Amino acid sequence: MKVAFITLGCRVNSYDSEAMAEKFLKSGWKVVNHDEKADAYVINTCTVTNMGDRKSRQMISKSRKVNENAVIAVVGCYSQVAPEKVSDIEGVDIVLGTKNKGDIVQYVNEFINERNQIVNVKDVFTDKKFEDLNIDEYQDKTRAFLKIQDGCNRFCSYCLIPYARGGVCSKDPEKVLNEIKKLAEHGFKEIILSGIHIASYGDDLKGDWNLINIVEKIEEIDGIERIRIGSIEPRFFDDETINKIKNMTKMCPHFHLSLQSGCSETLKRMNRKYTADEYKDTVDKLRKNIKDVSITTDVIVGFPGETEEEFNKTYEFLKGIELSKMHIFKYSPREGTKAADMKDQIDGNIKDKRSAELIELDKINENKFMSKFLNREMDVLFEKKFNNKEDLYEGYTPNYIKVVVKSNKDISRQILKVKLTEIKDEHLLGKLIL
Numbered sequence: 001m002k003v004a005f006i007t008l009g010c011r012v013n014s015y016d017s018e019a020m021a022e023k024f025l026k027s028g029w030k031v032v033n034h035d036e037k038a039d040a041y042v043i044n045t046c047t048v049t050n051m052g053d054r055k056s057r058q059m060i061s062k063s064r065k066v067n068e069n070a071v072i073a074v075v076g077c078y079s080q081v082a083p084e085k086v087s088d089i090e091g092v093d094i095v096l097g098t099k100n101k102g103d104i105v106q107y108v109n110e111f112i113n114e115r116n117q118i119v120n121v122k123d124v125f126t127d128k129k130f131e132d133l134n135i136d137e138y139q140d141k142t143r144a145f146l147k148i149q150d151g152c153n154r155f156c157s158y159c160l161i162p163y164a165r166g167g168v169c170s171k172d173p174e175k176v177l178n179e180i181k182k183l184a185e186h187g188f189k190e191i192i193l194s195g196i197h198i199a200s201y202g203d204d205l206k207g208d209w210n211l212i213n214i215v216e217k218i219e220e221i222d223g224i225e226r227i228r229i230g231s232i233e234p235r236f237f238d239d240e241t242i243n244k245i246k247n248m249t250k251m252c253p254h255f256h257l258s259l260q261s262g263c264s265e266t267l268k269r270m271n272r273k274y275t276a277d278e279y280k281d282t283v284d285k286l287r288k289n290i291k292d293v294s295i296t297t298d299v300i301v302g303f304p305g306e307t308e309e310e311f312n313k314t315y316e317f318l319k320g321i322e323l324s325k326m327h328i329f330k331y332s333p334r335e336g337t338k339a340a341d342m343k344d345q346i347d348g349n350i351k352d353k354r355s356a357e358l359i360e361l362d363k364i365n366e367n368k369f370m371s372k373f374l375n376r377e378m379d380v381l382f383e384k385k386f387n388n389k390e391d392l393y394e395g396y397t398p399n400y401i402k403v404v405v406k407s408n409k410d411i412s413r414q415i416l417k418v419k420l421t422e423i424k425d426e427h428l429l430g431k432l433i434l
């Protein structure tokens with residue numbers, strides 16, 4: 001039997017899909033590409049924007065076209081918030097939410113035997129347990145994403161995630177450490193800890209577990225040489241935390257601090273819990289204490305009520321703070337959120353213009369950041385061939401600069417010293433120091 005996966009949205013979804021794939025493999029199924037004919041298609045949906053909904057629906061009908069007799073299982077955030085809409089889509093056989101993906105193989109077998117549509121979407125607000133979806137064998141052998149936290153209690157005014165994923169829940173620390181030990185035994189050198197709101201790791205656990213002390217434990221695991229953490233909110237970095245990170249030897253100096261807006265009034269309407277000044281203070285402290293730190297961010301333009309003056313504040317803020325990479329999103333109203341009902345929604349052309357201005361600024365800032373490392377020697381963890389070229393390999397520095405070098409032999413999965421010589425598009429070229 002063959003199963004194919006289509007995964008939309010974030011890294012947490014990617015982790016869940018990989019874990020579900022492993023469950024199928026362990027039950028004797030073969031995992032194939034989603035454009036191949038399969039006996040079952042699992043569509044792991046996203047609902048962050050209305051686009052996610054549309055894309056999820058397109059993927060359902062696309063899979064149905066590849067094999068009209070296949071079992072179609074729809075799981076994830078969109079099916080969690082709209083189970084009726086999803087189950088009404090023609091050809092959908094199984095609808096699960098965000099909480100019971102671990103039993104996917106049983107549900108598919110049940111459908112094959114009984115041929116009755118299954119809809120099982122649990123209430124995320126009453127079921128607060130972290131669903132353990134272990135991964136023992138990853139395809140990529142260089143770095144592994146590990147989901148250690150799910151859910152969010154923040155309720156930013158534009159975001160539906162707390163409704164789709166429920167409140168904060170954390171993976172048991174012993175299980176986290178055991179999974180990472182296994183990954184180290186399998187040859188992984190880098191671990192990326194991810195979650196929906198990873199700064200909340202441990203809030204729901206007994207004892208005094210938090211993100212910092214789990215990272216301190218991971219540091220002790222032999223074989224793991226780099227630890228990264230996924231997107232995190234600026235308020236996480238108080239003085240004590242920064243001091244601890246400063247003394248860590250494996251934590252990479254790259255932090256993705258979601259800003260969303262550089263204007264405090266806009267941030268307030270977004271229900272973000274920090275001001276632009278507080279964000280800047282955090283960035284300053286990180287730069288002062290952590291050598292070569294790279295700080296990247298997300299920014300939303302065209303949030304309801306964002307006047308020209310507010311946008312200019314954001315622009316000037318970002319021009320001054322010079323982050324190493326920005327991901328710019330045009331605000332898109334998400335039905336069911338507070339922001340979708342706010343007055344003064346912004347015209348699409350204005351969003352386009354603001355987005356283009358920030359993308360331009362991003363190129364300048366990114367270039368400035370990369371140029372600081374020219375002629376420096378840095379460690380690069382090589383991952384794979386660059387653009388499938390025979391003698392070019394790509395990898396990342398600890399502060400997440402992509403580096404491409406020439407090599408006649410396969411250097412993937414190795415950490416090697418490189419002299420950085422030239423900026424090329426969005427990466428640096430370098431020479432191996434042998």
Ligand code: SF4
Binds near residue numbers: 153154160197
């Ligand atoms: S912090 Fe805000 S944007 Fe992030 S998941 Fe929670 S509610 Fe959504």
